[in-house]
Amino acid sequence: MLKGIFFIPYFFLLSTSFLIAQPKKWAANWYFGYNAGISFSNGAPQPLSGGVISTWEGCANISDNEGNLLFYTDGSTIRNKKHLVMPGAVDLGGHSSTTQSSTIVPLPEENNIYYVFSIDFSGGEKTLQYAIVDMQLNEGLGGLVSKNNVLLTNSSEGLTVIKHCNSIDYWILANELGTNSFKAFKLTNEGLNRKFVESKIGARKGPAGHLKASPNGQKIAVALFSDSFELFDFNPNTGVLSNPMLIRHPEFHPTYGLEFSADNRYLYMAGTLVDGKQIYQFDLTAGSASAVLQSKTSIGKIADSYFGALQLGPDNKIYVAINGHNHLAVINNPNLKGTECGFVRDGVSLGGKKSGIGLPNFISAPFNVQPRVFISRTIGKTCKDITLKADIAPNVGNWHYQWFLDGKPIQKATQTSLALTQYGSYQVIINEIGSCHNDTISSEELDVEFLNANPEFTIANCNNVLLKANANAPFQWVGNDIPSEQESQDTLTIAGYGVQTYRLKMFYSDNTSCFVQKELRVVFPPTQSYKLEKNSLVSCDTVTLNAPISPNWDTYRWKLLDNSTVSAHKITVRQSGQYIVFVENKQTQCVTKDTVNVIIHQSPTIKNNESFCLSAATLELQAGANDESLMYDWAPNPSKNASLVVDKAGSYHVRVTTPQGCSSSRSINVVELQKVTLGSNITLCEGDPIELSPTITNAPNPVSYRWSSGENARTIKPTKSGTYTLTTRQSVCETVDSVKVIIHPLPQIKANETVCLDKEIEAGGLDKDLTYHWLHSAETTPVITISALGVYKVKITNSLGCTATRTISINAYCPPHVYAPDAFTPNGDGINDVFSLFVASGQPVCLDIYNRWGQLIKRNENESPGWDGQVDGTLSPEGSYPYVFRYKIRNDNSIHEYRGVVILQR
Template structure:
């Protein structure tokens, strides 16, 4: 299975013609181009890539690259700027770099029909003419040339007309190159006589089923033929005569089909009195009389309307000779004046058009893919804008997903630029189309989704990135708002993408919760041991609390176990960030012995940290239950005496009344002498 290359209308997105005039169709609404170097009365040709990026252009003699510099080896081609269709450019099938420039001489000159090869890989991607240059195909030839896609959807036909006979020459361009043995169709009138009779345009219909040509000068006629895009053969000639000028320097010159291939437009140029007419013919009924009966003169006046060219916006543009305007036919598929002819409808910004406009492969205009750039996650709808019946269609969305639905929908998983291909089978013909869609990232909202109002104090909800527009559920349209009420809030952020007509949005739901510091705290202790004590904290409030003994390591449990006796600071913080409280706590203990011998070490016995309890009372008894000493938190303790008498080494007991805890503690210690 070979890989096909799909061609879309964007290859015809840039035109250069006349005296450094140009038009770009890359954006909605054609725009004048002022950077062209081409200066020609008639013949010219332009080609872009399928993204609509200019590749090169020519007057049939000189070739300019995308930077508007003369292409390497791009001079001395044997076309002629005074040839109606001095050149046409055709890509080599299954190649992304090779193009052929076909040139025709003026007034049936001896240089005839030739071709030269361009390799876009040369000169750092700017392209160059290779040594395949000015290869002769036939001579003499009229000034007429057109191109259309082969029925297989891959190859192309370049069609010319010989001089001094009735021969059409159809040259097939394949992946192997240009076939120098044409398919010859000897049909219609003989093209001969005055050299001016070689002047005039030839076009294939976009669907590749018709070919029409204009014979200017003496006894001017238009000829219409059936064309077989599979064999390259022309048949069934119809001659439209006795309509156009019969004198020298008068007659049918420009010619073009409508996008639906059913309407033909012809410019009738009279250089003797500097006037012209624009004719419309309905080809729906393929007999001469019906076509003649359908004739409508769309324009008649002193403007010289010359070349007519179909554009990628599916309108027709007409060279308003020696002016800085192109005329426009807005609805060329429509019969009669409803086609909406617009005289001087497109300004060239003071650049001058003469007679010619660049011809293209007519198949570029048979159909186009309609799709929009969208935001990531949105559905992209695809359809084909064509007047041809679609018997079968195969889509490739450029991300590995395919479809055979005529108007599919597709959601891309990642942002980026995707090349979309569609292969259409319509009766005996295959058309390959391509377009590009860009999937934009939705704006990123860099915010947390949960906030806390601490003790009813107002807080700010704010974005830390800049976007085009904002909308809060409160109705405010700025990046930051102040609130003091808990609840649910929503922020929607919008981003516009310049030139793409896409406006993306993202939304984020934000929950604001009421929180705060404890309204009351109760601290309980389990102490009276050396290293197996506990602290238990009861904090009441609307917050969620965490606890620590060092203000660094916090825990959700409100209990600390296996603690040594001593003094502590309890830290209580709201886990929602509302603040930190501190409380001092003391774990009581008592000495298991003391030695009141006056050496300054363990001379007194007391309850450790008793000074922290303002209502504590302590009593000491001997083994017989005799009260020896009673004191409170302000006492330094017992010195081992009773009424001045030194008590002996022995065991003693104590009772501690601790009203703050509503508890009484009893214990035993030893006095040593």
């Protein structure tokens, strides 16, 4: 049984008692295939340009600890970070058609020396040899120290590097072609030990296929370039292989690419060449060889090419070469089972470059991070059962757990979780099972305390007691008369009566839904009583609570229904319920209380005051509250109904009362509808005066006006035809009337003018169907003849009856002007048969016609002289005839002449 509570906030406590190894970035840059490359320098892989490597299969790359490229090789030639051939670094024995043609290993505890291992394919014989590079040479671009140092003749194409148990040295592991012999060479800070450790185990090895080690260095996988591959245990301390396991299936031909997941649990295998169309996942924890084979899951397929190498990247994803493709395939989550591992065929673009079937060959997991262990906590359903759990990140490998309490191991506490039974300081220490390392990883110590609150009370004074929580966890007091602002105080004073029980609820600081609680039985001392005048009140809507003032008490405080308080002896409330008044004597510090039960009935809900228009003979008014239980009282027209019919304007009132006697009232103003008329339609001529003004009756209140033309005045003066509508409003009454106004246009005439005296003047009308009236002579023709100077006026009327007056002023005599044609045709057709002349502002005297020899042949002395082309009844021949036209000017008897020539044509 728990005695208290766990009081540590819920967050992860990370270990600081060991150093976390930061990953080296040796594998940050990859150059492979046909000038292809990718970089992990910024996290996600991005295409690299500039690489000049061109190889179908194996290659190797190395970068420094910060991820800066140092050099790379196809096994035959080494190129520096500028992609230039390192001096002398050619013919190193590698070959473009070797599975793992090369690998690069730094000399332990040395920053500048690197061993470059390669497998020679010349002449059909494969030889494992090495070269040594010193990065201090050639101004930091690196140079060869030695090359073509033979380690193993008749080598297969598999080559891998495993970290030694001491975490410093390396094993270079190869297998002998056609035999079951594995040879492990140890590289230390003193150099390469050419004396190998041999393990003769498993099947005979074919020429091609990858040789791979698991990230923890405890498993070896070998592709046999057939229908099978092998698994072995590897001892990183001794370099010895053991426990062979042959995995065979007819679908596998030919096995080629291999890679382990970062957590060492799964192995991925791909075939190659025309038959290598699938990638398989195997669960290495399944047990026997048959169980591992049974776990086989196809996680990726290809139809248009075939797979090649598989390589674990710095991001713990596995990248897959596809022959001739400009993308690498990716297994995004290799630690997940089956197809959940997330195979993507075109996972990483190579920026237009193409892959072969090889990828760079790296040291087994050079980017691994040393695991961290931390403790998490869970709380059970009872809120009293607490479990600690050891979490490891990253969780790769099998672990042994040992829990400690106050520095001492807890017996049988070797699981990932620990159920707590007592307080103290807890720690977990883990060791990897099967690891060659003896290092232990410890969590931070976690103090766990089961807390027991011991609430108590003491008598203070009067009827006050002092509550004390005595708790060392977050808590809340629960009980009568504890103010909300004091419920988290460790000590507080409260007043009460008799015996009451208080509870102390204690919470987890991060999980307030879980709590434990203790009860405290409090016995209050007796005190002087205080009584209200009434302990029950009934009212409508509100009630005023009045605490009578007494000389025994000097402070009054009311507790409201929401537990808030108001310091006053008189308050107004609006809700039914129980209200408590606390009274206090500050000198004696005595506090007592009394209670009043309040019942508040609500007055009926009623509409606001309104106004209506009496637009008909009668109007029905509604009380504005509907309930069968309500009672109604109307005035001045008495009625007990919910509605009232009225027939005249006035102010009406209604009171609505509930069965409990609560009432509400409202007033209704009835306004008589005003009468508005604009009269008959109006027809007039343009320019005639017009004014529209309504006649309004039954309008005791001010009236507002709104014309359809936009004006708001009572009277308007229209200027164009149309229907004019007036809307009037007084109070709530609104009425509308319209009148049609037709304004006819005046006749269109010429403007007034001043001219000289001529024979005729025109009235100047421009429209059709006009009538005329000359004022000086009553003539009705559009043109009249005049003979004197003066002012002449004419009224011009159109068909609509509208009249306009035009004035023509004659203020001078016009100079004479003779109008004479140039030719005439006296052929009897009625057109231009007579040669005649007209003199404006003058009077003809005579017309003389001459022949071409100057003889007078015709004289005409009448008022309208002319010639018909005959002389004494005889037709004159065609030709030109000179003439002399004599005329007088008005008011002048002198004779004037006008000479010319007219052509006679027939």
